[in-house]
Amino acid sequence: MVARAPVATKAAFTDWSVWYGPIQALKSVSLDIQAREILGIIGPANSGKTSLLRSLNRMNDFNPAFRYTGSLTLDGHDLYRTLDGQQVRRRIGIVFALPLPLPLSIRENVTYGPRLRGEKNRVRLEELTERSLRAASLWDEVKDRLNLEAMKLSGGQQQRLCMARTLAMEPEVILFDEPCSGLDPVSTAKVEETMLQLKHQYTLVLVTNNTKQAARVSDRVAFFLMGELVELNQTDAMFTAPHDQRTNDYLTGRFG
Amino acid sequence: MASRPWERALRVQRVAFTGLFLATLIVVLATATVISIICLRGAGALSWSFLTTMPAQGMRTGGIFPAIVGTLELVGLTVSFALPMGVATAIYLTEYASDNWLTRLVRLAIVNLSGVPSVVYGLFGLGLFVIFCRFGTSLLAGSLTLAIMILPVIITASEEALRSVPKSFREVSLSLGASRWQTIRHAVLPFAIPGIMTGTILGISRAAGETAPILFTVAAFYLPRLPASVFDQAMALPYHLYVISTQIPNISSDQRYGTALTLLLLVLSLNVLAVTLRAHFRRKRQW
Amino acid sequence: MLWQHRREKLIEFSIRVCGVSAVALVALIFLFLLKEGLALFRTVALTDFLGGHRWYPISEPPRFGILPLLWGSGLVTLGAVVLSVPVGIASALFVSEIATGWVKGLLKTGIELLAAIPSVVLGFIGVSVLVPAIKQLFQLPTGLTALTGSITLAFMAMPTIVSITEDALAAVPRGHREAALALGATRWQMMSRVLLPAAGSGILAAVMLGIGRVIGETMAVMMVTGNAAVIPRSLLQPIRTLTATIAAEMGETVRGSEHYAALFAIGIVLFVISFLINMLADLFLHRERA
Numbered sequence: 001m002v003a004r005a006p007v008a009t010k011a012a013f014t015d016w017s018v019w020y021g022p023i024q025a026l027k028s029v030s031l032d033i034q035a036r037e038i039l040g041i042i043g044p045a046n047s048g049k050t051s052l053l054r055s056l057n058r059m060n061d062f063n064p065a066f067r068y069t070g071s072l073t074l075d076g077h078d079l080y081r082t083l084d085g086q087q088v089r090r091r092i093g094i095v096f097a098l099p100l101p102l103p104l105s106i107r108e109n110v111t112y113g114p115r116l117r118g119e120k121n122r123v124r125l126e127e128l129t130e131r132s133l134r135a136a137s138l139w140d141e142v143k144d145r146l147n148l149e150a151m152k153l154s155g156g157q158q159q160r161l162c163m164a165r166t167l168a169m170e171p172e173v174i175l176f177d178e179p180c181s182g183l184d185p186v187s188t189a190k191v192e193e194t195m196l197q198l199k200h201q202y203t204l205v206l207v208t209n210n211t212k213q214a215a216r217v218s219d220r221v222a223f224f225l226m227g228e229l230v231e232l233n234q235t236d237a238m239f240t241a242p243h244d245q246r247t248n249d250y251l252t253g254r255f256g
Numbered sequence: 257m258a259s260r261p262w263e264r265a266l267r268v269q270r271v272a273f274t275g276l277f278l279a280t281l282i283v284v285l286a287t288a289t290v291i292s293i294i295c296l297r298g299a300g301a302l303s304w305s306f307l308t309t310m311p312a313q314g315m316r317t318g319g320i321f322p323a324i325v326g327t328l329e330l331v332g333l334t335v336s337f338a339l340p341m342g343v344a345t346a347i348y349l350t351e352y353a354s355d356n357w358l359t360r361l362v363r364l365a366i367v368n369l370s371g372v373p374s375v376v377y378g379l380f381g382l383g384l385f386v387i388f389c390r391f392g393t394s395l396l397a398g399s400l401t402l403a404i405m406i407l408p409v410i411i412t413a414s415e416e417a418l419r420s421v422p423k424s425f426r427e428v429s430l431s432l433g434a435s436r437w438q439t440i441r442h443a444v445l446p447f448a449i450p451g452i453m454t455g456t457i458l459g460i461s462r463a464a465g466e467t468a469p470i471l472f473t474v475a476a477f478y479l480p481r482l483p484a485s486v487f488d489q490a491m492a493l494p495y496h497l498y499v500i501s502t503q504i505p506n507i508s509s510d511q512r513y514g515t516a517l518t519l520l521l522l523v524l525s526l527n528v529l530a531v532t533l534r535a536h537f538r539r540k541r542q543w
Numbered sequence: 544m545l546w547q548h549r550r551e552k553l554i555e556f557s558i559r560v561c562g563v564s565a566v567a568l569v570a571l572i573f574l575f576l577l578k579e580g581l582a583l584f585r586t587v588a589l590t591d592f593l594g595g596h597r598w599y600p601i602s603e604p605p606r607f608g609i610l611p612l613l614w615g616s617g618l619v620t621l622g623a624v625v626l627s628v629p630v631g632i633a634s635a636l637f638v639s640e641i642a643t644g645w646v647k648g649l650l651k652t653g654i655e656l657l658a659a660i661p662s663v664v665l666g667f668i669g670v671s672v673l674v675p676a677i678k679q680l681f682q683l684p685t686g687l688t689a690l691t692g693s694i695t696l697a698f699m700a701m702p703t704i705v706s707i708t709e710d711a712l713a714a715v716p717r718g719h720r721e722a723a724l725a726l727g728a729t730r731w732q733m734m735s736r737v738l739l740p741a742a743g744s745g746i747l748a749a750v751m752l753g754i755g756r757v758i759g760e761t762m763a764v765m766m767v768t769g770n771a772a773v774i775p776r777s778l779l780q781p782i783r784t785l786t787a788t789i790a791a792e793m794g795e796t797v798r799g800s801e802h803y804a805a806l807f808a809i810g811i812v813l814f815v816i817s818f819l820i821n822m823l824a825d826l827f828l829h830r831e832r833a
Binding site for chain 2: 057059062064086087089090093094096098100102103112113116117149151162165166169
């Protein structure tokens with residue numbers, strides 16, 4: 001029986017390996033995620049970063065070729081063997097790389113998750129909408145036009161809407177899969193600022209191709225290469241004195 | 257000297273292209289001719305009383321009201337059977353089916369259903385619904401038969417509509433903790449409705465015009481009353497047109513062309529509606 | 544929460560059932576045809592049925608040879624194919640490769656509308672216009688002939704052939720066209736020597752599906768071919784097709800009688816023929832895509 005993990009660890013990977021059919025995407029990854037931290041995940045393409053995220057929120061379940069070994073716990077409970085996938089996805093939210101609003105109004109987008117979960121009370125839904133939009137730094141810009149079609153917003157606004165939509169589920173962990181890849185610097189800054197504020201309440205995992213962004217925002221950084229966790233360290237230490245030569249090579253731009 | 261073969265080739269091309277154009281003209285002119293003949297010769301008969309009164313004197317005078325009503329009722333029932341089944345099958349194919357032999361078998365079956373001759377559907381309807389299920393010649397038997405016949409039309413259109421909804425909608429919905437069915441119901445189906453609707457209207461138009469499947473399953477030539485329940489026989493426009501143009505002598509050309517025109521207008525306006533809706537929704541689409 | 548979960552499982556189950564129902568339906572159709580049709584072969588030999596020259600269902604003793612019907616269907620189909628395939632492919636070429644702009648749209652609409660016209664309406668026009676015309680033209684005792692049937696059916700098959708040929712042409716990569724033109728071919732040479740061969744199997748599928756459409760047609764052909772169940776000697780005489788036989792005679796049979804079973808047996812023949820044609824066409828379509 002696994003001993004209960006210390007309170008500060010929110011989620012933990014132990015010898016976690018992932019296969020999609022014959023292709024192994026993650027190789028024996030052991031990694032912990034602390035509560036209320038921003039963990040940055042960096043690495044070149046195909047290093048397994050996205051597989052890591054999709055393992056966490058069990059989106060991999062929908063891939064028929066998905067296989068795993070090892071264990072992944074959330075608050076000490078086995079995420080795969082004890083918890084229900086749908087429940088996990090309500091507790092662990094995700095913001096995708098491209099802004100993906102549904103072709104509904106702003107309000108309907110934000111309340112999509114809660115409504116499907118069973119929330120019917122209009123007052124509570126309105127409160128939730130406002131809270132989530134504020135937390136995503138979008139409230140002031142859209143508060144008088146919540147009925148506007150979400151697809152009419154700008155790219156940066158749409159991405160913040162997606163964040164609000166995820167926040168409306170009141171998750172414990174929020175995953176960010178290269179959230180600023182399609183955004184201009186101003187929107188990127190807004191998103192990063194929001195992430196730093198969210199840290200006080202949520203645990204954040206940020207996958208990014210932009211190492212400088214990882215440096216700006218994360219508390220700790222994990223470097224992945226070809227499915228392996230190469231190094232995990234406090235941000236400062238990682239960027240000033242990485243232990244592994246491969247980390248150094250990646251950070252200095254020898255490969256990418 | 258090099259230009260001679262080229263000039264020849266160009267001459268050949270001119271002849272060939274003219275031929276192609278003429279061929280196309282043949283097809284299009286056929287359509288135009290059929291439609292205009294019926295319109296010209298039938299417009300005279302089309303009047304409010306023609307469409308709303310019962311026939312008299314063994315169909316020689318009076319109106320075709322019961323045939324119109326019969327067709328509408330038949331088609332209404334048909335759609336109520338075919339639509340849910342067709343959409344469910346399409347949902348199965350796009351959302352639940354994996355890439356295995358069963359799925360391939362289902363697709364093969366659908367292709368086959370669409371190729372079965374309409375008169376064979378009539379036989380099947382007779383054997384299963386009229387006789388085995390003991391529904392007798394009735395609206396029920398006829399509409400069930402027609403429903404199976406238009407199933408492939410609805411399935412194909414619905415599948416296309418479902419596939420045209422971006423995968424990302426499903427991803428987003430699932431990542432927010434929705435179940436698979438909730439995702440289909442809220443993040444996919446609503447956005448596939450235009451395509452499904454278009455397909456359904458085309459299916460309706462097809463069902464309204466078919467004769468062979470209803471020959472032995474529902475159609476009657478002359479009924480003194482309108483059908484009172486789904487177990488009654490009914491008159492129908494296509495069957496009516498068939499009988500008055502081949503079995504009954506001395507029916508005025510007006511009556512015949514008028515009936516043909518009514519059926520044609522019904523079917524073509526449904527088609528035009530479907531195409532217009534499709535174009536309209538394509539323009540309005542946000543993604 | 545649990546009942547919602549159960550309700551969802553029920554919905555998913557219903558969807559899966561519907562999903563495979565298409566297979567069940569095809570099987571059911573075949574089964575019912577067999578159930579009623581095989582009864583014929585208790586009293587009539589299969590060879591007499593398939594090869595018998597005489598279709599006299601109401602004579603004493605009755606004869607159920609469908610050879611005249613097979614000939615009738617075959618002749619009308621052949622005639623329709625000869626007329627519709629060249630015209631159909633040519634139209635498809637014109638509409639997809641040559642026509643542009645609003646003309647293209649107009650032509651496509653015209654062809655699609657032809658497909659939408661119900662067969663009984665085309666049969667009606669056939670009876671009212673084409674039959675007297677053929678009678679006049681060839682000085683025949685009646686205009687109800689195989690030729691009339693072929694012409695009518697040809698127009699019914701054309702939209703199918705055009706649309707699938709169009710798809711086949713569109714599936715040919717742009718590169719093929721451009722390469723031919725860059726090598727100095729005229730557009731016609733490109734179309735005839737590169738495009739058509741490349742779209743070959745798709746076009747074959749179009750023809751097969753057109754044939755399937757024609758063989759399965761009932762009303763239009765019944766109204767214009769005269770319903771004479773004799774082996775035809777020429778296109779200019781009345782014939783009877785398999786489909787028309789069922790439609791015309793079913794009303795007069797007694798349920799459970801030999802005649803009744805014979806008509807179902809014809810249904811089996813039609814089902815098998817259309818099954819084979821569809822399988823072939825599907826094969827060609829998939830070969831093309833691969």
